[in-house]
Amino acid sequence: MSTSAAAIRRYRSRSLWLDQLPDLQVRPALAGDDDAEVVIVGAGLTGLWCAYHLLEATPRRRVVVLEAETAGFGASGRNGGWCSALFPLSWPRVARLHGAAEARALYAALCDVVAEVGAVCRREGIDAGYHRGGTLTLARTPAQRDRIRAGLAADAELGLDTGTWLDPPEVERRLRVPGVLGAAFTPHCARLNPAVLVRGLARAVERRGGVVHDRSPVREVSPGRVRTPLGTVRAEHVVLATEAYTVRFRELHRRVLPVWSLMVATEPLPESFFAEVGWAGCETLTDGRHLVIYAQRTPDDRIAFGGRGAPYHFGSRITDAYDRHDPTFASLRAALAELFPALGDARTTHAWGGPLGVPRDWHPSVGYAPTSRIGWARGYVGDGVAAAALAGATLADLVDGRDTGRTRLCWVQHRSPDWEPEPLRWLGVNLAARAAATLDHLEARGRDLALLRRGLEGLTGA
Ligand SMILES: Cc1cc2nc3c(=O)[nH]c(=O)nc-3n(C[C@H](O)[C@H](O)[C@H](O)COP(=O)(O)OP(=O)(O)OC[C@H]3O[C@@H](n4cnc5c(N)ncnc54)[C@H](O)[C@@H]3O)c2cc1C
Known part of the structure; x- marks a missing residue:
């Protein structure tokens, strides 16, 4: 099946990263019936890491990946490119749910996988600009500083080294941003170009004998069988x-909530900009506000800058139109200019977004049901780049019946509750986003609404 120029344009317009691919070739769709040992639905990072590890364990076995659009069309080809050991729940919350030793084991596995992604990029010739510069979490208000320091202390009490506190002069040696009261630094993060990673993985899967079909939307899943319109x-x-797209399967509709994260990217910036702000270490960058923002210095010296705040859409609907939300793009541009006044008139050349999957308890999970032989991994919220690599490797172990350290991690076989029916979801989620923005606004003016803050923290578990 040949793919029209309009379809390729649509795929490229999903993100800076997809737009930058030198060629965006779309693979043939599944045409007719087929047999496989393992069929994987979705060619994002989760599906492709699973295929990769299955084929690493047993090369040339029959692994078929079915993708509705093209490999990396979802969040995997659009994200902020933070390959990090972050987990959506705070570690004390994970420890309360599963025990401190289990929290430590999961954190250690996530730290290891950050390095492992870099090793696979080198081994497979995936030139994703992987650079392990760590993360700076800036404190720019006293409330942010207190929250970040309290978080580091609570993690340290559990025996987790999730970061080191840097005083303003130490931050300035790395990065010069106005109004910084300090920062947490962790080495466990690499910036990368996510579309190059996910599409490179698809090629690595094919080199090992796996088959990837684009434009093959799965309409029905049952034990031992998945159906697309053409086979x-x-x-x-x-x-x-x-x-996030799991919501499109009727029986799984309330398992996750599709929440949009939006991004903008500047044009490549001149050396004079970096002479002024520093950032030679290419650390990924965020701060302590509630309505998350995140940035990376890209391999071609742009700033890719993202954040939350775009609305959730009634009924968990997902369409291309929701990837763009002008008020959120305007807020992102304003936040970027405020952090980096040295940008001056630099243009933003790209603006995009995509849905990520949020489980009701904000707890990602990997699972496999031995009776139906159906496996899944989902619900990474905004922390799926490294986590999907760990989840994919774990799924391969589960499918093959291997009992490994990975299959004993506490997110395996975790079952999140379902989201509420509408209109409760719509009301609750949009109110929570409004509450986060209000808290940030108040904190920037030296005020706090402790009740609202605790309510929000209770809801998100962050
Ligand atoms: C804007 C944005 C920024 C983010 N930034 C970061 C970040 O910096 N760091 C981080 O760790 N995480 C980040 N995330 C989250 C991260 O990108 C995701 O958690 C991760 O990519 C999830 O990978 P996945 O393969 O599970 O899902 P996806 O990448 O969404 O892949 C799912 C795939 O399944 C396909 N599909 C869906 N339904 C069907 C069907 N019926 N049949 C066949 N195929 C189907 C989709 O087309 C899609 O390609 C971000 C997400 C977004 C949207």
């Missing part, structure tokens, strides 16, 4: 790797 794949094992 059915029968397989011993089925893996669902559809993250």
